[in-house]
Amino acid sequence: MYAGDMKDDRFIRALKLKNVSLHYGPVKVFEDISLEVRQGEFVVIIGPSGCGKTTILNLLSGHIQPDSGQIDRHGDIRTVYQKDGLFPWLTVSQNIRMGLRSIADPQQRESELQSLFGLIHLEEFKDHYPHELSGGMRQRVELARVLAGNSDILLMDEPFSALDYQTRLRMRHELVRLLEKRPRTVVFVTHDIEEAAQLADRVLVLSKRPAIIQWEMGIAAPKPRSLTDPEVVEAMKAVLEELGVLREVAV
């Protein structure tokens, strides 16, 4: 489900922020920010650190209430954190079962669990505890958990930034592959431009505080995308340009 083949349901909205403002004491985090995310869309939010990327996710998920403005959500929302989102007292399969709680039929739950294990290839670790796994494996379990059952919207808060570079590369492909099997609406926050260019249907660049959406760009190239695809390189250049990084480095 990518921007290109979405013509029929292009206007089904999954998430909407309208004229949202938020202050932390004297600090204005957002002043009148608006944002819409279509169903099935993969939106990447990028921006300088401390600009409120994570706060947008917290607003979307309802963990934080705005001072003013309107937030609409259409569907069940789950969040993937940078790390430590799995419950350490539950085994891998018990953690994934958390995502299957809404399925009443035990047989259906079991077959769902099996198919999720088939997707993430961690069957042999099903009775392990999270602290016994590597960071990359833990995030794969986390992906299985958020994709389990009937979630609709995934909010991802720098989910791969605690991983080493090679694992991060692999996890991007893993995510694309899993979303192909189980399409979801995704809002993905990162400071990693490569990640944005490889994953996004649409990239949003946030400004410094009080943050507004300073710039946005659609990327229509089919996924999975290699880092060296011309569209990806193009997109990376465009984002770097927008962030002003190219100029700074050139000087």
Next chain:
Amino acid sequence: MAIDLPAGITPARKVKARSSPARRRGVYIWSLMVFVAVLFLWWALCYLNVFPAYALPTPAAVLKSSWQDLSSGTLLNDIVASLWRVAVGFVLSAILGIPAGLLLGQHLRAREAFLPMLNFFRFLSPLAWIPFAILWFHIGDKPAIFLIFMATFFPLALAIMSAVATIPAIYFRVAKDYHYKSFELLTKVTFPAVLPQVITALRVSYGIAWVVIVAAEMVGCQDGLGYGIWEARNGLRLDSAAGYMIVIGLLGMGIDRFLLQFSKLPNVRWGYER
């Protein structure tokens, strides 16, 4: 752990596993040596007559009197009496202290209201309660149980309260995503999240209980290990008193070992591996 390496390749260095059998044997040998050294020191103090014989009995005298206490049945009777009192007091304070800690940990307002009072009682030595214990509960098991309870309830509730208050917020956010609510939130998120610290707190407060039992049984009791020491003192039988002290120390270690096993449960091990 034998790893087959291709010919011509030797392992760079031997890695010693943290809890290999060989290493554990080594630990035992060292602690045995320390034990023997302390025993020798004791014996040397006796041999050199640093204290008069009635004030510092020899290891042999202690062994002999312990054997007498054991064969007459008094020692065993005292052990059972003390274990019973500690168990009842300790279980009572766990039954009340764990829920109290969970509740206070979850509600900031309640925490702020109760914290000064809990701290106040925590710093009151249980010995200060002895007169009240006797007047309220007279003689027998009850005053001792009361003292054990007073000694352990407050530190236990406080430890669990602060454990709950410091549960990472991320767990509650995840719980909300997966629709855990009220009671389920308590039993499936809050409680397992603090279980490792609950086990540690139980071990600590058991330690307090076991220490307090000696003082608690010096008044209002007709048996028990503390009473036994008091009796021995009155009869100037320090050999018997020392025997009781050794029993108290060994039993304390043994029960702590038992409680330590709970921290090896698979669903709490994460809490100790840092």
